[in-house]
Amino acid sequence: MKSSKLVAGAAIAAGVLLLAGPAFSQFDGKTIPGAACSKVGSGGSYDQWYGSVSNASTASDLLLTCPLVKNKKLTPGATWHNETTQVQVLDRNSTYDVECTRRSEYYSGSSIFLDEDSADTNGSSANLFTLTFSETDAVYDYDYVQCSIPRMQGTARSHLLGVKYLGLGE
């Protein structure tokens, strides 16, 4: 009798926890297509192929910046944190790699605090490659990804297909 009361109590507590849980730890995932990224500098030749971006230059690499737009509260907290970031690329150049960096920035007074994590492809492949980046500290104002897309090798073009990132929503 006593144990059945305990079990019932535990079940109610578990139910309450299950109901309460998602309210403060919902994941807030977002995806942007490569076409949402902007060209930086004069290198490479920006070209869109469906929603992806490819480098149409045979001479130089294309540098792209992809903003990681988030729904954030104005007060620092859970919504300021990025759990993980993934960049989907096609590397079709066996000499040059796709090189990506996830950057986070915080400006305070005359100081800038920067945090970054980098990941590169290796060799070339006809298959999609996913580069994964570590979580960010909630102290930073905003995050973005910068990728260098290698030049064409023969007629083969390298692409940035899209960026996925996961934060915490409220």
Added chain:
Amino acid sequence: MNLRSFSWIAIAGLACGGAALSYSHLSDRLAGEVTKLKQELSQVKRGRERGPASAPLVQLVSAAGTASAEGAPPPAPASATPEASELTEEQRAELELERKRHAEARVELFQTEHANEPADAEWSRAAQARVDATYSAPEFQALRIHTSCKYTLCRTDVSYADAEAGPEALRRFASTRPWSARRSTKIDLETGEGTSFIAREGFDLPSLDPKSVEN
């Protein structure tokens, strides 16, 4: 019962006893392994909760309230994050101060960890050469750069005297990495000085225990 039957029964009994004993040993060992795994899992969970991602936000949110480092309340749910409009000017200033303190504490942690690390002579020499080669390009000529690599970290101090070419060279320095890894950089635009810490490939930057950040 004759002697032969008795012997067979005795042998069977001994075999059963042995089996039971070894089963009990195995069972104890398995139970031990399960306990160990549970402990490890709980340590991993605890470590994750205290990791760099969740810790600062808890601390930042608690800074808006009355929490101190000693008697800090349990981690506040994210839904408790107040919106900026709900805070007083004073609370907003305190929150910003807390944020800056956390960012500075991270830099101090990297400085201390780097200073206390033993040196891996072979790696530090090769890593230092890579850093020097990366920043020997003409676009960094306006900068004075000094690098020291130890075991898992390289520290690069950078400054400029040329107020015209310096700021752009410093910006390029911050966006150019010697190799693919985790890196943290602080730049002071007023003094034109910066410090960058880059992790050895396969290693992460040291992570800050929020409890170590003094209020």
